Amino acid sequence: MPKALIFDVFGTCVDWRSSVAREVAAVLPQVDAMAFAMAWRAEYDPAMARIRDGGRGYVPLDDLHRENLHRVAEAFGVTAPDDLSTAWERLDPWPEVVPGLRSMKADHIIAPCSNGSIALMTRLAKYGGMPWDCILGAELARDYKPKPAVYLACCTALRLDPGEVTMVAAHNGDLAAARETGLQTAFMPRVTEYGPEQTQDLGPTEDWDVIASDFKDLARKLHP
Amino acid sequence: MPKALIFDVFGTCVDWRSSVAREVAAVLPQVDAMAFAMAWRAEYDPAMARIRDGGRGYVPLDDLHRENLHRVAEAFGVTAPDDLSTAWERLDPWPEVVPGLRSMKADHIIAPCSNGSIALMTRLAKYGGMPWDCILGAELARDYKPKPAVYLACCTALRLDPGEVTMVAAHNGDLAAARETGLQTAFMPRVTEYGPEQTQDLGPTEDWDVIASDFKDLARKLHP
Numbered sequence: 001m002p003k004a005l006i007f008d009v010f011g012t013c014v015d016w017r018s019s020v021a022r023e024v025a026a027v028l029p030q031v032d033a034m035a036f037a038m039a040w041r042a043e044y045d046p047a048m049a050r051i052r053d054g055g056r057g058y059v060p061l062d063d064l065h066r067e068n069l070h071r072v073a074e075a076f077g078v079t080a081p082d083d084l085s086t087a088w089e090r091l092d093p094w095p096e097v098v099p100g101l102r103s104m105k106a107d108h109i110i111a112p113c114s115n116g117s118i119a120l121m122t123r124l125a126k127y128g129g130m131p132w133d134c135i136l137g138a139e140l141a142r143d144y145k146p147k148p149a150v151y152l153a154c155c156t157a158l159r160l161d162p163g164e165v166t167m168v169a170a171h172n173g174d175l176a177a178a179r180e181t182g183l184q185t186a187f188m189p190r191v192t193e194y195g196p197e198q199t200q201d202l203g204p205t206e207d208w209d210v211i212a213s214d215f216k217d218l219a220r221k222l223h224p
Numbered sequence: 225m226p227k228a229l230i231f232d233v234f235g236t237c238v239d240w241r242s243s244v245a246r247e248v249a250a251v252l253p254q255v256d257a258m259a260f261a262m263a264w265r266a267e268y269d270p271a272m273a274r275i276r277d278g279g280r281g282y283v284p285l286d287d288l289h290r291e292n293l294h295r296v297a298e299a300f301g302v303t304a305p306d307d308l309s310t311a312w313e314r315l316d317p318w319p320e321v322v323p324g325l326r327s328m329k330a331d332h333i334i335a336p337c338s339n340g341s342i343a344l345m346t347r348l349a350k351y352g353g354m355p356w357d358c359i360l361g362a363e364l365a366r367d368y369k370p371k372p373a374v375y376l377a378c379c380t381a382l383r384l385d386p387g388e389v390t391m392v393a394a395h396n397g398d399l400a401a402a403r404e405t406g407l408q409t410a411f412m413p414r415v416t417e418y419g420p421e422q423t424q425d426l427g428p429t430e431d432w433d434v435i436a437s438d439f440k441d442l443a444r445k446l447h448p
Contacts, residue, residue, distance in 0.1 A: 062383060109346060119383040122333060122358040134346040134359040139381070157363070159286060159343040 001224050002184050005104055006113035006136060006154050008145075008169035009121065011193040013112070014091035014128060016041065023087035031076050038194070039075065043068035048115060048144040058142035060117040062088075088116070089123040094190065098129050100215025107224055111136040113154045113167060115144050146177030155183070168218065172205040179206075186210035188218055225448050226408050229328055230337035230360060230378050232369075232393035233345065235417040237336070238315035238352060240265065247311035255300050262418070263299065267292035272339060272368040282366035284341035286312075312340070313347040318414065322353050324439025331448055335360040337378045337391060339368050358382075370401030379407070392442065396429040403430075410434035412442055 010016050017037055024040075025033035047064040050056045066085035073080035104110050110131075112121045115138045125132050134157075138144050141153035155162045162182030169175050170190040179185050185208040191198060204211050212218035234240045241261055248264075249257035271288040274280045290309035297304035328334050334355075336345045339362045349356050358381075362368050365377035379386045386406030393399050394414040403409050409432040415422060428435050436442035 060383075109350065111346075117383070118358055118360075118381040122335075122382065126333065126357055132358075133350055134342055134356070136342075157342040158346065159284075159341070 002108065002166035003160055003164045004109035004158050005166050005168055006111050008171060008174050009112045009114035009116060011190055012170040013097050013130065014093050016091050017195060019091040020087050023090060027081060027084050028078055031078055036072060036076060039072045040068055043071060052144050052147055060139060061115055062117055062120050089120060090127050091124060093128040093130060096215045100219050101131055103219035104222060105131055109133045109158060113137050146174060148181040151178050151181040151183055171201050175208055184209045186212065186218060188212040188214055226332065226390040227384055227388045228333035228382050229390050229392055230335050232395060232398050233336045233338035233340060235414055236394040237321050237354065238317050240315050241417065241419060243315040244311050247314060251305060251308050252302055255302055260296060260300060263296045264292055267295060276368050276371055284363060285339055286341055286344050313344060314351050315348060317352040317354060320439045324443050325355055327443035328446060329355055333357045333382060337361050370398060372405040375402050375405040375407055395425050399432055408433045410442060412436040412438055
């Protein structure tokens with residue numbers, strides 16, 4: 001049994017797509033809000049890639065979100081207010097996440113291992129009521145997943161060996177990197193994270209240590 | 225009104241003296257447990273001072289506690305088991321702390337700004353039910369209070385200016401350093417932290433921004 005569970009957040013815990021679209025629609029009624037949200041998210045990985053590759057020093061995701069917002073707004077032919085970038089602090093958890101986390105918290109240390117900053121994860125947890133024991137993730141390593149340094153920094157901060165920690169994600173690539181780093185792995189799918197036409201991560205692609213249908217099922221399977 | 229409240233923990237939130245004595249008594253029945261707890265705590269500041277002064281690189285408090293344990297055990301003529309050093313993960317909150325924090329959490333981000341590590345503060349919060357939004361403190365700065373870097377690292381992690389953050393402590397020295405660094409300050413006394421003969425920190429020594437009698441009073445005074 002793992003002593004701590006660390007979680008991917010965007011997609012795994014929260015429905016960023018419909019939440020960001022809601023925030024965009026409230027401020028930019030003239031654009032297709034769902035398309036805007038998807039385009040904004042599409043800038044996410046390239047922005048981190050430059051930092052992972054060493055082409056740029058560590059910049060918190062809050063700042064990358066703001067930079068990406070203005071790039072996407074320009075492509076949509078609109079001007080976005082700077083503070084729309086805080087939309088990522090107001091993402092709704094999938095319905096079973098909070099009760100599932102509460103249940104897992106009774107048996108384990110639970111923490112996010114997200115590419116979001118400590119500030120962003122703290123505000124997001126407050127918004128959605130996610131009862132983390134502490135906030136871990138990319139900022140501790142000043143690098144971005146799937147770099148091993150991020151998973152290792154979370155284990156080090158908890159003073160646990162990687163084998164005592166389970167990474168939970170709805171993304172096979174995240175789990176592959178965590179397993180490579182020595183962590184245990186747990187998968188549960190989010191088949192509509194990218195909308196009804198999603199083609200990736202519809203199911204597990206490896207024999208992850210735990211495979212669950214959702215957070216409540218995961219809590220049952222991880223109950224000692 | 226501050227946006228975040230950060231808290232000293234040992235003494236301010238938890239009664240380390242009687243809790244450590246209880247843990248010592250369970251394992252070393254042959255010693256004066258209260259005297260042992262006080263002697264152990266007396267090693268705390270000198271151990272950090274070497275790191276603050278640059279004579280030693282950053283070492284998490286968990287390791288300093290273990291080193292200090294063996295030094296104190298030797299002085300008491302006993303051999304202490306290594307894992308007694310985890311006694312510092314099982315300290316009882318003062319009675320009004322958890323309800324006070326719950327109340328403050330509704331209006332503010334709340335986090336520890338302790339010299340304890342992320343691991344130690346996480347386990348201590350789980351033990352005592354302290355509902356932190358995130359765990360901040362010395363480990364973020366890899367240095368020890370009252371060095372300004374520790375208070376600043378907490379503000380930076382929250383993406384707040386120092387003036388938007390209030391440091392809460394039962395120790396005037398901690399608040400003096402926080403104020404020097406630009407934070408707001410709140411004092412409430414713990415007149416028995418060091419036992420019935422305590423002579424220090426019986427009351428505020430400066431005009432701190434908020435002066436309260438306990439955490440419930442503090443919650444009332446910080447309610448927007």
